[in-house]
Amino acid sequence: MAGAEDLKLLGMWASPYVLRAKLALSLKGLNYEYVEEDLKNKSELLLKSNPVHNKVPVLIHNGKAVCESTVIVQYIDEAFAGTGLSLLPSDPYERALARFWAAYIDDKLLPAWTKSSRGKTEEERAEGKEQSAVTVENLEGALRECSKGKPFFGGDNPGYVDVILGGLLGWVRASEELYGIKPFDPAMAPLLAAWAERFGALEAVHPVIPEVNRLVELAKMMQAMLAAEAAGAGN
Amino acid sequence: MAGEKKGLQLLDFWVSPFGQRCRIALDEKALPYEYLEQDLGNKSELLLRSNPVHKKIPVLLHDGRPVCESLIIVQYIDEAFSSSSGKPPLLPSDPYARAQARFWADYVDKKVYDCGTRLWKTKGEPQQQARKEMVEILKTLEGALGDKPYFGGDEFGFVDVAFVPFTAWFLTYERYGEISVDKECPRLAAWAKRCGERESVNKNLSPPEKVYEFIGTLKKKFGIE
Numbered sequence: 506m507a508g509a510e511d512l513k514l515l516g517m518w519a520s521p522y523v524l525r526a527k528l529a530l531s532l533k534g535l536n537y538e539y540v541e542e543d544l545k546n547k548s549e550l551l552l553k554s555n556p557v558h559n560k561v562p563v564l565i566h567n568g569k570a571v572c573e574s575t576v577i578v579q580y581i582d583e584a585f586a587g588t589g590l591s592l593l594p595s596d597p598y599e600r601a602l603a604r605f606w607a608a609y610i611d612d613k614l615l616p617a618w619t620k621s622s623r624g625k626t627e628e629e630r631a632e633g634k635e636q637s638a639v640t641v642e643n644l645e646g647a648l649r650e651c652s653k654g655k656p657f658f659g660g661d662n663p664g665y666v667d668v669i670l671g672g673l674l675g676w677v678r679a680s681e682e683l684y685g686i687k688p689f690d691p692a693m694a695p696l697l698a699a700w701a702e703r704f705g706a707l708e709a710v711h712p713v714i715p716e717v718n719r720l721v722e723l724a725k726m727m728q729a730m731l732a733a734e735a736a737g738a739g740n
Numbered sequence: 741m742a743g744e745k746k747g748l749q750l751l752d753f754w755v756s757p758f759g760q761r762c763r764i765a766l767d768e769k770a771l772p773y774e775y776l777e778q779d780l781g782n783k784s785e786l787l788l789r790s791n792p793v794h795k796k797i798p799v800l801l802h803d804g805r806p807v808c809e810s811l812i813i814v815q816y817i818d819e820a821f822s823s824s825s826g827k828p829p830l831l832p833s834d835p836y837a838r839a840q841a842r843f844w845a846d847y848v849d850k851k852v853y854d855c856g857t858r859l860w861k862t863k864g865e866p867q868q869q870a871r872k873e874m875v876e877i878l879k880t881l882e883g884a885l886g887d888k889p890y891f892g893g894d895e896f897g898f899v900d901v902a903f904v905p906f907t908a909w910f911l912t913y914e915r916y917g918e919i920s921v922d923k924e925c926p927r928l929a930a931w932a933k934r935c936g937e938r939e940s941v942n943k944n945l946s947p948p949e950k951v952y953e954f955i956g957t958l959k960k961k962f963g964i965e
Contacts, residue, residue: 517834556881557847564838569836571836571839571843573842573843573846575842576839576842576843576846577839579838579839580835580836580838583835584836597819598802598820600816600819601807601812601815601816604809605808605812608812609793651826691864726953
């Protein structure tokens, strides 16, 4: 049974990137040791394991470190190829499509969302909202194309893109309470809205997603801190 | 489907290091393809249809089906033609080695082009900052190379393909950044030279002076002094 191997995940509970790694491990039924990092006081192990970026997540497998969430998810899929679900499809063209949309989520979707909620000016946030609408529309089309009528980007079962997008689910849910924004509005993106419900309800997924209340609390705390800093800086 | 061309076509722009990654991968695998130079100021129907999301080059068309994003294209070439080309794979087979290769290719993507652009686009404090960063980036990559002949080890591989087109930009970085790759990163400079001896690289990289000339033209065009 998988789990005899030494698997350790260095993470931070609210990070969507860390959640991706947890989702991959969970979907493949792998046991691992989770280590919560204090990002204001990073451990020796984290600094040693990710000397280039000093960031979480880091997956340490039998003492060897793998960094960057998309690299980690692909690694989990390949190192444990015989175990549980296969996250990446076997056909080279479908793999290329899956990688394309995963990259799109990081290169376009996330920055647009960040801009729309945390942009410093009204203009920036409005621009972010516009960009978000375009990216969600593209992703809705991607889901249609990749799923071919089946429940997930991966088809009958969740796959790579489901995991990469799934990492954002906690914050997607928290977004409504925090910013009054529904990133996957059923009116604008019905497939994605249904996907979010469906993926979030999976047995391997729902215990792993951070609680919305905790995320909202964290975001409010961070906002307060930034506001205090800005006020202090004005003196 | 009517009009779908068989075989491989590459939509590209002559000086693009991202496009060159694909050309190098195709040549390493000895795969024949049709090169289609794109006018980026007046994008073709084919480009807009093949990459509607980003409208960017490079795009690889395989029997009419588009693959976009240079590193995704390189992986596709490696995987779709693994048995037929008879050439060694660009990505190793060991999962951990693959993860390392992906990490460093991602590092090149995140760091080199952006910092390089700031080197020639900015002046004063931002340029100084970019200069410092570029040296750090190159030293980090040199550290990853270590004593190996290639990033891939004994064989030219994925990270080598990802990074080598930027070696044609070293001259431009050196002139705008007032840095010397030879002095700061001698092992990296040696690696660049070693790669340059490969036919796939030699044939596909832009001559460094041409890159420098191109940047000069861009600067004038955008009114950057």
